[in-house]
Amino acid sequence: MTDTNTVTATATGIGTDPSFRARFAEFWFYFSENRGAVIGLWVFIALVIVALLAPWIAPHAPAAQFRDAVLVPPVWEEGGRPAFLLGTDPVGRDILSRLIHGTRYSLFIGTIVTSLALVGGIIVGVIAGYFRGWVDTVIMRVMDIILAFPSLLLALVLVAVLGPGLTNAMIAIALVLQPHFVRLTRAAVMAEKTRDYVVAAKVAGAGHLRLMFRTILPNCLAPLIVQGTLSFSNAILDAAALGFLGMGAQPPTPEWGTMLAEAREFILRAWWVVTFPGLAILVTVLAINLVGDGLRDALDPKLKRS
């Protein structure tokens, strides 16, 4: 208990310093308190590095077929070969290389989908929360409609409409994730709108756009960042699920969910083609969620108190 108290005291001390560096230092202080979050961050950084360097660190090209090495087990199993550390798939492609390249797809999917949903959601949410009235009503009804469908079902049907493929899957997922950002932004904007500093800025003659995006928005960022990490991991999971159902990235793209779908028929004969892609999804999503938890703890003042 005493521990927490000192922490709070220090934090308040730093908190009064307006400079960005100090704010970051405060953030980092709380973030690094959470051991899991730090581990998650390291794993995530490692994944980013793997993704960036994929063509150089992958032992083989992801689509290269070794016709004499079909369904070779991992190296530690009987019959495994050192050239294929995690074994090969039914057409003789190296699983490790495909997983490494798959990192690119998953992180790419997460980044694009989150950006789309975040930017779209913020714009719509700020507009709704700032203007209220019928604009707000219409926007919120549309969001209600989207939220009335289970997200995966809606994404599945959307992809069926747009045509199976990675791009369309990302658009569909961004669309179903977006209402959460809209609701959050709207609520935050409505709460901030009546604060003194906003009223002051308004009196000083700030325009609508300036008020919305320069004055109010930066003060609502914390929950959005937390929701953003959540969306990042959700996007990866949903894209993999769509790939698994055959509606996401199309073969031979080494996307993890698609790899799982392709490998499903070998589930009882070649465990490695099923196990590793799923494990890769789990580790990535877990790392991001750990970071997300850390962010929430560090950014959410209400939880800091307890």
Place this chain on the structure above:
Amino acid sequence: MLRFLLGRLAVLIPTFIGVSIIAFSFIRLLPGDPVALLSGERVMSPERHAEITHQLGFDRPLPIQYLDYIGGVLTGDFGTSIVTKRPILDQFFSLFPATLELSFCAIIIAVVIGIPAGIFAAMKRGSFFDQSVMGVALVGYSMPIFWWGLLLIILFAGILQWTPVSGRISLMYFFPPVTGFMLIDSLLSGQSGAFKSAVSHLILPSIVLSTIPLAVIARQTRSAMLEVLGEDYVRTARAKGLSTFRVIGIHSLRNAMIPVVTTIGLQVGVLMAGAILTETIFSWPGIGKWMVDSVFRRDYAVIQGGLLLIAAIIMVVNLVVDLLYGLINPRIRH
């Protein structure tokens, strides 16, 4: 309370109309011609094609088709499946109990394990137990459940052979559906072993489907408990020397449960999304699998009707949760 209810309904109706428009227009946008699909590799003559298109009413103006459709929906006619040529509502009602049964068991597992785990984790904050529970919960929350389901099949049905691979009950047992819920029907049937068989078929899919709600509920319970434990009145109660049990049981729990109940209600959507994957993996004859199959078969009519029915169910459940919330917490009524 009545005003609150009416207010909610006033929001619900336009949302439902919006949902129906979306479901309706999605289907018209789907690429691929459902009529041509009827014949597969075999080529259909253009005259025949036009004839069937006309029979199915796809050649009429869209607004007319929509009004016709909505008119049907209001009188309980959701149309007929293009593939099976059976009424969609019939199919829905024959499949829905399977999904309901599965979801119900999943949510029971999630609540029975999740809430106590969350409470104890909050009470022993920072302990090994707390960290393990939260670690496991986070792993569960991050789980690609389609992969998780496959792993469980390999292990329990494949290697250990403890549970059956898929289906709802062993084929040895046969009785006509009375309620549609296999657990109840198997008891009603009076056949020995039938209930046990139904349970053993339900275990794996329920575990898979409960994974994410369980994680969410455990985490939510823990943080709600922590928040309540930090409130002044609990501190006061503790300071007054009330036993931990009384503090937890009487003062904190009831207040902590308010957000948890909402969370459980919100899991309905999650369960439906999960049912799509779980039912596909376990060949569970419910509406999730029905929807996936229909998407692949391009059964326009079923996708449209299914989307509408599922959305309607989720909306009604959310309404009920809201009402419950209003009952527990009178402050929000106004």
Place this chain on the structure above:
Amino acid sequence: MNRKLTLAAALLAATVMGGAANAKTFVYCSEGSPEGFDPGMYTAGTTFDAAAHTVYNRLLEFKPGTTETEPGLAESWEISDDGLEYTFKIRQGVKFQTTDFFTPSRDLNADDVVFSFDRQLNSNNPWNQYVAGASWEYANGMGFPALIKSVEKVDDYTVKITLNQPEAPFLANLAMPFMSIVSKEYSDKLEADGKKELMNQQPLGTGPFAFVAYQQDAVIRYKANPDYWGGKQKIDDLVFAITTDAAVRYQKLKAGECHLMPFPNAADVEAMKADPNLKVMEQEGLNIAYLAYNTTQAPFDKVEVRKALNMAINKKAIVDAVFQGAATEAKNPIPPTMWSYNDAIKDDAYDPDAAKKMLEEAGVKDLSMKVWAMPVSRPYMLNARRAAELIQSDFAKIGVKVEVVSYEWAEYLDRSKAKDRDGAVILGWTGDNGDPDNFLHTLLGCDAVGGNNRAQWCNEEFNDLVVKAKATTDQAERVKLYEQAQEVFKREAPWATLDHSLSVVPMRKEVEGFHQSPLGDFAFEGVDLVE
């Protein structure tokens, strides 16, 4: 509710008593749900297995395990010399099934046969549109409305069918599932009750198994028909356990939850063969997978170019990677199990170097092309994407750049028909009636250009041969004509013939009397379980 409970009690009693007598139950893990139970309206094998081969019979039947026909509900028949009039003698004393939902008062007669045709062909028949969108796809697909002039009842046990032109495959067509004979009496009763749609939900016929119940997407139950004209079956109950996932079907088979399964994963076949509790039947399926060039577009209008590309495809690699060996390389457009298959024909050997040279000689340089890959798995091509990727890397070796394209299935079928289509299409065919006409004329004839003829290939010499064979009733003559047609086909190379898949049927050791059908049917007449 009350009624339901009584029914439940009655059934319970029946089950308990049945259990005491040690009923033999045969469980088939089927691959999907039937679309419905009226075989006339559908085209899918899954539906035929569930409806046609269990509940119904036809005038003629395919002899188990072959593509030859034998008498079914028609005891005998005569064909007029001009090949236009078919007179069928209907078998006497054939009983319709007695079930919970219907008790027949009379035996099968000519009225039932005439009705079974009329409801499909005559749009004024009250049963022609008894459910929304009923479309009698197969009757239309086989050209019956144009082919059949009349179907008449001569007397109670004689029916005469008159055709507009002679058609050699007609008898085989009558043995196909869509021509199942339904009960006029049952139909009349449903019509009187205003419950016509039950025809498609509670089928009633003369077949070896009577329908009991269908639980959607889960289980179909039948019981042996005690009055079956071919004798009561050795098993008492037949159950279809619908299991869409092949890996799961295998698990159930291993666990003894079912006795027989269709369409195993190619990857599992080896393990199945090694399992002492299982046995595996294999047979070449009645199918072909092909890569159809667009023979109207340069440079694929040149025979040498098509030949060169054919020589560059490593078919063995496709068979290995896609089927794990459970298929044979194809050299002819018809499968080896079909009569008139020309085994004397030599396939173009796989030879990338020669292919490259040939392409150069034809003056083709820097060729880039599209290869279309089907988005769905079919028995003749389990994974077209994988095959297309293999062809892509094969063609790269002779300097041909390939872009693999795909569309959603209905789009794919539709777009690939276009005469000016860009690229070569992977597609295939599964035979309907075991007649070579059903492959050679249907897929490669001139009138199929812009339709089933995906190569857009109209070769006069070939077309004359197959058209002549269709109108000839002399079997030996037909064989000769089709053999010649295959030679022309090989010379002209409108397709790269890829593979004929093996149909593999794993079953429990105790299963006896199952005949693997070259037509891909799963029919359980005559099966038994022997411990």
